[in-house]
Amino acid sequence: MGEDDDKYTKDGTVDHHGNPADKTKTGTWKACPFILGNECCERLAYYGMRTNLTLYFKNRLHQHSATASNNVSNWGGTCYITPLIGAFIADSYLGRYWTIALFSVIYVIGMTLLTLSASIPGLKPTCYGKEDCHATVTQSAVCFLALYLIALGTGGIKPCVSSYGADQFDDSDEDEKKHKSSFFSWFYFSINVGALIASSLLVWIQDNIGWGWGFGIPAVTMAIAVVSFFSGTWLYRNQKPGGSALTRMCQVVIASIRKYHVEVPADKAVALYETAEAESAIRGSRKLEHTKDFKFFDKAAMEVPTDEIKFAADPWRLCTVTQVEELKAIIRLLPILAMGIVFSTVCGQMGTLFLLQGSTMDIHIGSSTFEIPPASLSIFNTLSVLFWVPIYDRIIVPLARKFTGHKNGITQLQRMGIGLIISIFAMVSAAILELERLKAVRKHNYYTLEHIPMSIFWQVPQYFLIGCAEVFTVIGQLEFFYEQAPDATRSLCSALSLTTVALGNYLSTLLVTIVTKVSTRHGKLGWIPDNLNYGHLDNFFWLLAVLSVLNLGVFLIIANWYTYKKPLGTLR
CATH class of the missing domain: 1.20.1250.20 (MFS general substrate transporter like domains)
Incomplete structure (x- = not known):
């Protein structure tokens, strides 16, 4: 039994068959190159477009300077809004592996369409000299469709890939835990390697050889990254989806509103509801200590006769302290985020x-x-x-x-x-x-x-x-x-x-x-x-x-x- 305990991870991760992850066959650095390669290629593709996109809009789509600048800003902004979609899907339904895999394929489709829009006669803008180019409404539409498919694709990769890499190291194993921080260093390094290649080689190709090649190379690179990611499937450790954090936060808000008339004792945190077990009721989360700010939400954890707790509390009427504190923690992060x-x-x-x-x-x-x-x-x-x-x-x-x-x-x-x-x-x-x-x-x-x-x-x-x-x-x-x-x-x-x-x-x-x-x-x-x-x-x-x-x-x-x-x- 002791041997089995040492053989498998203790952080809840499973292999690609859904069985407890074998530490000798899965995870650690042998799985990370596939994940880091995917991120490096995705960033190479992104920066390969983003770095020079303003000039593409201005010189090839014939847009005004301010319009081109705004279009790039809007697209870049969307690339960083879509991760909210990817994070929700990963946490609630698909898990990180399938989210990265699915959205990487969408990314490749977008890159392929963008390459075609810059290289195929009829789809690419007609040019009369180096800078005198004009794009039709259809040509512009195809270009922007491709770009926003890419924005959707990156939304499933960015919020998951760093965490997925961290999943490959078991926190309960001191040896593996030491390597987890090193992974983040290499992760950040891989991002900058992709950016370095994009801002040097790819930009030169776009300006001197052509946009078809300039977009086509990162498209091929991204396709190779997808194949590489799938190649490491049997090596990965996977965390099971833990449920919707959005639902839990809505439960706290609704329960608080329902009990708006309830008074919370000023210094009696013990009066608030929490599970009797040592572990939190939220899967994959430790219990959180009660804090005194945002007191309105404490009402959600106040027990009243109408809650009628028998076997388990209705989370839309009564929430645990940890669930309330989870929402408070998110709220406290928002001003820092702003x-x-x-x-x-x-x-x-x-x-x-x-x-x-x-x-x-x-x-x-x-x-x-x-x-x-x-x-x-x-x-x-x-x-x-x-x-x-x-x-x-x-x-x-x-x-x-x-x-x-x-x-x-x-x-x-x-x-x-x-x-x-x-x-x-x-x-x-x-x-x-x-x-x-x-x-x-x-x-x-x-x-x-x-x-x-x-x-x-x-x-x-x-x-x-x-x-x-x-x-x-x-x-x-x-x-x-x-x-x-x-x-x-x-x-x-x-x-x-x-x-x-x-x-x-x-x-x-x-x-x-x-x-x-x-x-x-x-x-x-x-x-x-x-x-x-x-x-x-x-x-x-x-x-x-x-x-x-x-x-x-x-x-x-x-x-x-x-x-x-x-x-x-x-x-x-």
Whole structure:
């Protein structure tokens, strides 16, 4: 019996037949390459489109600069809203394996259609020269159908793949548990490898060989990733779906409303209902200690005569303390999540206005004839991330630990705050560069030049600063949401953390729309005209810098208010 105990995992995972997972045959690092490969290829495909998509819309679909920027922002935002769908399906019905598999296939279908729309006569826009292209309504519709199929596909992959990789390591096994944190490092590394290839090789192919090849290569890569993912099926450990967190939260809200007249004792948490067993009534979750904020929802855990508990309570009338605290924990995360929206808007400029800014500058290396695609500058963002991750882990954390005594050097909230500060300097850098660029335009009358004689490499600092900010804020946010999420809602909270990117894209669209409408009154060209030499893009960057400062101030207040969750008991 003892031998069998050591042979199988103790975290509830099963193999692909539904039997308890054999530790010697499943999981750990032998299963992870298939998962990491899938994520790397998916990110390569995504960034291979996202990085240069603004110029595709502008030069091939013949869209106005502001329209192209907004369309990219809207699509990018949708890619980070759809994970809510994927997380719900994975947690409630299909599990992570089948969710990743199904949505990866949808992704490949979308990529294939996008490739066809850029390469097949009749589907691709008709071009009269390099930049003089026009797309029909049908051609544009096929392109956007493909892009939004891809957005749906990524929605099933993003919220599941990191958690699915973590599922391959048994928390009850100390040896395996040590490797779980290493998996997250390699996971983040694989994302940046995909981004690095996309922002260098694929962007060059799109600009110099053709969009058919530029979209076709990631389509083939994604197809290979799907085959690879299925190839590892017999090695995977799978967590069974644990039920709908959305339903549980609705139960708390409904039960609280039904008992709106019930008074909750001010200091008598023991009067609230909880199961007598050591484990929580929620599968896959530890019990949570009662907290004093959001007292209205405590009414859901108050026992009244009409509850008539016999064998089990009706969860639509009476909820456990843990179920109530699960909802409270999600609510407490929402303000922190909201503070990431402006940050995501700043980061989103790399694929929109940074790209348009770079397209007006000298794209040659020295006196050579080799041209650098403006979208390739995002490679410095990726290199910045790859540079700062080991610097943070190997130098900053040990140094900070000596002063703070905190095991991580600084808390996740402090880490996120530092990233917000750095993002302000990124916007200031972009604004100052645009000021200098416009000074050169006015001084030398460069208004009609497609590329003014100012090197595009002056953009490197703003890309590098955003990469540094991401290492602090984005990774800090991922860790924070994972640790503070109730055990049974980690997929949902992972998806929620991704929505900041979506909302940031939508905020960018809103700001560009408002700025364009206001700044073009009385016949003016506005801040963001087709020819940026006549515009004031610097004003938009200053606007984002001011919003970032205000956002930081609100974040500091909320971080000071935040109450950490308090788990009790054991995991079922």
